[in-house]
Amino acid sequence: MPGTKPHDLLIFLTNRVGRQLSRLMLEQMEFEGFLPQSTHMGLVADLVGNDGLRQQDLAISTIKDKGTVARALKQLESAGLLMRQIDADDRRQKLIRLTDKGNRLWQFAQSKATETMVTATHDIEQTEFDTCIDVLKRVYQNLHQQLSIPQTSSHE
């Protein structure tokens, strides 16, 4: 990627590394008859240890359209990986909770991820890697607020 200024690299590097990791990991990810996709795993990652999230929350954190989230959750539910329960306090929203099988999928994914990550980071020191993760987390947080706002409905 020559000809780019440093700050331009981030958008291409994140997109490409993300796709690389997704492709390499997902091809090993068949779990009890279910073939998860990138979208599925992103949702599961947020749901681990976080019972009771709403679909809207997941759409915002994963930066996916709420329709996309709805469909992916439906598939995960059909596969028995999570449950969607209508909130009694506000019957519009559904509260989402991983099942035991969903949690096992997450454990399985973590074990499978190790090998790929060893290859990916074999020449990278731990402190450098940690800095990278930390920077990405902060970028994510900084942009998160930008992206959440657009609910300023255009009413004409």
Next chain:
Amino acid sequence: MPGTKPHDLLIFLTNRVGRQLSRLMLEQMEFEGFLPQSTHMGLVADLVGNDGLRQQDLAISTIKDKGTVARALKQLESAGLLMRQIDADDRRQKLIRLTDKGNRLWQFAQSKATETMVTATHDIEQTEFDTCIDVLKRVYQNLHQQLSIPQTSSHE
């Protein structure tokens, strides 16, 4: 994203930050009547200062299917942003070169990217950011070899 081990974060962080940056930047990217998409900009980024790449090369570096690349390049060509010229030495392959308009698109994109990147990195020190870029570059390189190999045709 709680409940994750450090090395698991990379796949989700890269995918999410990549999508965040793509969405924020692309919505400002209309250029002389052309509305570029993430795939278009990824290709242009590789073509800047690199005349004569083949479609196959671009498919590998951007980690996209060659059909996807073919279609995106066709659109960029129609918009007058690049030219595809059949290689006289090997008439199967097409050599790709940005036009002046294509180079102007890149300049335009860089100018538009600045504001978003300032927001994204306002609380991040330059050295940290550089380390992050460097780590991502190395991860990209390490995985690149993994992904390029699959041409070991299964012949049975």
Next chain:
DNA sequence: GCAAACTAGTTGCGTTTGCAACGAATAACC
């Protein structure tokens, strides 16, 4: 020189995705 194997790019097809329109439930306003 010719047939088989291979490679670069294109195209058809099914899946995934984002956008927009919709229905149901709640909140806000008078």
Next chain:
DNA sequence: GGTTATTCGTTGCAAACGCAACTAGTTTGC
């Protein structure tokens, strides 16, 4: 209390993507 505005989730639709089959051009082996 009833009307209007918002919000959450679903669904229709069109665009984009990956896979696989295909065409055309090149290389290999005899």
